[in-house]
Amino acid sequence: MLCxxxxxxxxxxxxxxxxxxxxxxxxxxxxxxxxxxxxxNPFIAGNAFDFNKLLSGLLNxxxxxxxxPTQVNQLRCSTCGMTYNxxxxxxxFGCPDCYDNFASRLEPLLRRIQTGNSHSGKVPTKxxxxxxxxxxxxxxxxxxxxxxxxxxxxxxxxxxxEIRTLEQNAGE
Amino acid sequence: xxxxxxxxxxxSRWMRDGGPDDDIVISSRIRVAxxxxxxxxxxxxxxxxxxxxxxxxxxAMSTMSVNQLGNYEMVRCRDLSPLDRxxxxxxxxxxxxxxxxxxxxxxxLRDDExxxxxxxxxxxxxxxxxxxxMRLKESWQLATSIxxxxxxxxxxxxxxxxxxxxxxxxxxxxxxxxSVMMHLxxxxxxxxxQRLLSAVSQVGLAVRxxxxxxxxxxxxxxxxxxxxxxGETEEEIIDxxxxxxxxxxxxxxxxxxxxLQRNRVQLEDRVSRSFGILAYARRMDSxxxxxxxxxxxxxxxxxxxxxxxxxxxxxxxxxxxPAFLQKYxxxxxxxxxxxxxxxxxxxxxxxxxxxxVHG
Ligand SMILES: [Zn+2]
Ligand SMILES: [Zn+2]
Numbered sequence: 210m211l212c213x214x215x216x217x218x219x220x221x222x223x224x225x226x227x228x229x230x231x232x233x234x235x236x237x238x239x240x241x242x243x244x245x246x247x248x249x250n251p252f253i254a255g256n257a258f259d260f261n262k263l264l265s266g267l268l269n270x271x272x273x274x275x276x277x278p279t280q281v282n283q284l285r286c287s288t289c290g291m292t293y294n295x296x297x298x299x300x301x302f303g304c305p306d307c308y309d310n311f312a313s314r315l316e317p318l319l320r321r322i323q324t325g326n327s328h329s330g331k332v333p334t335k336x337x338x339x340x341x342x343x344x345x346x347x348x349x350x351x352x353x354x355x356x357x358x359x360x361x362x363x364x365x366x367x368x369x370x371e372i373r374t375l376e377q378n379a380g381e
Numbered sequence: 382x383x384x385x386x387x388x389x390x391x392x393s394r395w396m397r398d399g400g401p402d403d404d405i406v407i408s409s410r411i412r413v414a415x416x417x418x419x420x421x422x423x424x425x426x427x428x429x430x431x432x433x434x435x436x437x438x439x440x441a442m443s444t445m446s447v448n449q450l451g452n453y454e455m456v457r458c459r460d461l462s463p464l465d466r467x468x469x470x471x472x473x474x475x476x477x478x479x480x481x482x483x484x485x486x487x488x489x490l491r492d493d494e495x496x497x498x499x500x501x502x503x504x505x506x507x508x509x510x511x512x513x514x515m516r517l518k519e520s521w522q523l524a525t526s527i528x529x530x531x532x533x534x535x536x537x538x539x540x541x542x543x544x545x546x547x548x549x550x551x552x553x554x555x556x557x558x559x560s561v562m563m564h565l566x567x568x569x570x571x572x573x574x575q576r577l578l579s580a581v582s583q584v585g586l587a588v589r590x591x592x593x594x595x596x597x598x599x600x601x602x603x604x605x606x607x608x609x610x611x612g613e614t615e616e617e618i619i620d621x622x623x624x625x626x627x628x629x630x631x632x633x634x635x636x637x638x639x640x641l642q643r644n645r646v647q648l649e650d651r652v653s654r655s656f657g658i659l660a661y662a663r664r665m666d667s668x669x670x671x672x673x674x675x676x677x678x679x680x681x682x683x684x685x686x687x688x689x690x691x692x693x694x695x696x697x698x699x700x701x702x703p704a705f706l707q708k709y710x711x712x713x714x715x716x717x718x719x720x721x722x723x724x725x726x727x728x729x730x731x732x733x734x735x736x737x738v739h740g
Pocket of ligand 1: 212213214215217218237238239240241
């Protein structure tokens with residue numbers, strides 16, 4: 210096979226790297242192996258293995274006649290066809306819908322690798338209109354509680370009106 | 382072409398210019414990952430998906446709102462030679478993974494190279510802004526304004542609960558990776574670096590050497606970046622990183638001060654020897670180059686070496702890498718030929734400055 214880095218010379222060296230606890234290997238020509246050894250790339254060492262090869266290997270395995278699914282109701286994304294097993298091997302989802310289709314398995318995973326399980330940052334202007342409104346409503350409700358607690362009833366009445374208008378808009 | 386002309390043309394602005402705390406902080410980088418709704422992630426992309434994604438990005442790039450943010454040019458990886466792609470990797474403008482995506486990948490570069498947008502890398506879109514010195518907030522401002530401008534034309538894959546959806550769940554939510562490249566020779570010489578860096582990794586940040594193999598880091602260059610992308614806002618992520626970096630800067634300054642007070646002669650000897658080697662050696666490998674450059678930069682920062690521009694570390698750490706050397710000497714070079722040419726380039730570069738070593 211050809212070297213996976215330069216795609217020019219024959220691959221004679223097999224390099225194994227452990228990235229994020231995952232062992233990955235790739236085939237390099239002698240020169241590229243030297244260059245890679247000489248200096249590490251200035252980016253976090255990516256999973257440089259060949260996704261297509263891995264994927265096709267997985268797909269072949271499933272379509273081969275001797276293959277019997279180990280799990281009958283194996284989790285699969287209905288949009289892109291990726292199975293949860295494939296995801297765990299690749300570490301990458303196949304499409305945006307994978308998040309909903311694998312939601313049951315995703316939550317514990319997110320708890321391990323992230324601090325929370327819901328987004329609190331930036332929201333896109335177009336597709337995020339609903340969320341922006343929700344966040345605005347939540348903020349107004351918090352402010353209302355505070356106004357009531359402080360017996361600032363004039364402000365509370367204003368806030369109540371504002372919340373009602375927003376809720377009506379959302380309902381339409 | 383003369384070396385100074387070549388470097389003038391080849392250096393991105395982050396390599397030439399300075400910035401706040403640039404005696405310790407080399408650069409501040411923000412990378413934002415986005416995907417387009419309705420398309421599989423690049424890992425499952427067909428040729429036509431990839432082309433459509435590239436066209437969508439190209440259209441979005443040609444809008445007024447984007448053009449107000451600079452002059453951009455898009456190029457597909459397949460239209461770049463492997464050497465040119467490697468030069469972009471060495472300049473930190475694209476990732477090694479994108480350099481290998483010769484079928485589906487593309488890159489958008491702003492003319493000053495402070496902004497690069499990778500298309501069809503791990504995600505459809507990765508906006509990257511890199512500024513010299515400690516300028517994370519400014520870098521984020523730039524990235525988010527380009528993101529907004531693109532979003533006016535594109536529909537992003539966004540989830541009410543999980544935020545911006547990315548191919549890898551380690552990027553989901555904000556999709557942001559903020560990283561600061563630091564030069565920490567004082568902490569390395571005083572032996573406290575490992576303890577400090579492991580403390581940093583306890584607070585949800587990742588630290589790694591920029592160059593080197595395994596746990597070794599050549600040239601005392603480190604990158605500190607956030608690991609968490611979901612559950613915190615972009616501002617919280619950046620503030621957290623910034624405060625940790627500020628502490629590291631404080632420790633590094635202290636370490637340098639202590640070294641000067643306690644081991645002045647050894648320090649002067651070390652940086653002067655390294656300067657001498659860089660100025661006269663006939664063969665230099667990458668590792669020694671980075672280590673000597675680190676010493677010389679420390680000598681400059683502490684006033685021991687004068688007349689050499691402080692930018693020498695940044696400039697030479699990039700321009701002495703394999704693809705850059707082959708670009709400058711305009712031919713393919715074996716590893717041992719590179720060592721000879723590298724030494725020649727360094728000697729020539731140092732002759733341009735009017736140097737004095739004080740002692
Ligand atoms: Zn090769
Ligand atoms: Zn899917």
